[in-house]
Amino acid sequence: MRIGIIGTGNMAEALGTQWGRAGHDVLFGGRSPDRARALAGRTGQSAGTVTEAAAFGDAILLALPYDAVAGVLGGLGAADGALRDRLLIDCTNAVGPGFRLTTDGGPGAARTIADSTGARVVKAFNHLPDSVWRLTPPAFADGPVTVPLCGDDEQALEAVRVLVRALGCVPLTVGGLDRAGYLETTTAFLIGLWHAGHDPRTLLPPFHAATA
Numbered sequence: 001m002r003i004g005i006i007g008t009g010n011m012a013e014a015l016g017t018q019w020g021r022a023g024h025d026v027l028f029g030g031r032s033p034d035r036a037r038a039l040a041g042r043t044g045q046s047a048g049t050v051t052e053a054a055a056f057g058d059a060i061l062l063a064l065p066y067d068a069v070a071g072v073l074g075g076l077g078a079a080d081g082a083l084r085d086r087l088l089i090d091c092t093n094a095v096g097p098g099f100r101l102t103t104d105g106g107p108g109a110a111r112t113i114a115d116s117t118g119a120r121v122v123k124a125f126n127h128l129p130d131s132v133w134r135l136t137p138p139a140f141a142d143g144p145v146t147v148p149l150c151g152d153d154e155q156a157l158e159a160v161r162v163l164v165r166a167l168g169c170v171p172l173t174v175g176g177l178d179r180a181g182y183l184e185t186t187t188a189f190l191i192g193l194w195h196a197g198h199d200p201r202t203l204l205p206p207f208h209a210a211t212a
Contacts (some may be wrong), residue, residue: 001025001162002057006050008035010130011091012063015167017043018133022166031072051076055116058118059087059159066094066109073117078163083211084118087156089163090180093187110150110180122151122160123180127187137168145169150180 001024005012008030016026016039026045029052030036040047054060054076060083064072069092076082090110112122124147125133132138138145147164149171151157157173164171174183190200 001059001159003027003059003061003163004029004053004056005061005063006030006053007061007063008032008039008196009063011063011125011133012061013039013043014130014133015061015063015091015125016045018136018167019163020045021136024163024166025057027053027056029056031068054083054086054156059089059163061089061091061125062113063091068093069109069113073113081118086119086161088113088117088119088121089125090121090123093126109184113176114152114177119154120151120153121177122149122153122156123177123183124149124160124164126184129188129191133167139168146172148172148174148183150175150177150183152176 001019003019003024003026003033005026005028012028014026020026021041026043027048028036028039028043028045029048029050030039031050033047033049036047048056050072062069064139072082080085090113094109097108110121110123113119125164127148128138128145133146147169149157149160149164151160151173161171193200
């Protein structure tokens with residue numbers, strides 16, 4: 001699969017590196033051409049502009065800080081249909097310092113992006129930090145990482161399932177984009193606990209106890 005990655009930060013590098021190792025073709029496009037070229041050199045992939053990454057191939061990964069998304073998409077002419085019907089994977093989280101949500105609890109980043117671009121958006125990969133995605137494979141003691149997916153387009157969801165499995169992870173569709181806001185909120189809450197020194201897993205009973 002040809003994957004254009006908009007962004008040159010930690011998430012872009014972690015996921016792009018893994019997909020490249022799995023045999024996919026990746027092109028990094030960032031606001032800084034030098035950073036894009038450096039990242040391509042480290043990963044053995046290609047570099048280009050944001051526009052070139054958006055047009056590159058079968059899927060686009062949006063890997064930007066949330067507060068940069070509107071400006072970058074606006075520069076692409078997203079409102080004029082530049083991303084219409086394209087597969088766009090959104091791994092952003094609308095969080096600020098202390099992992100507090102910076103939105104008002106509305107439809108969520110993924111739904112907002114879909115409505116403003118006409119893209120076939122799938123929310124994925126936002127629930128864990130780049131350090132996990134750099135593992136080969138991403139797995140914990142209990143087994144491989146499960147990746148929750150939210151999307152309204154089955155063809156787009158299936159393409160993202162392929163990319164999840166390429167990492168050695170397990171895809172789990174948890175609903176349409178109307179549920180992506182819940183995923184973003186839950187992620188902010190749980191990662192906030194984790195950064196504060198609390199283990200979020202202690203909030204939930206083991207599966208066998210919950211079903212007994």
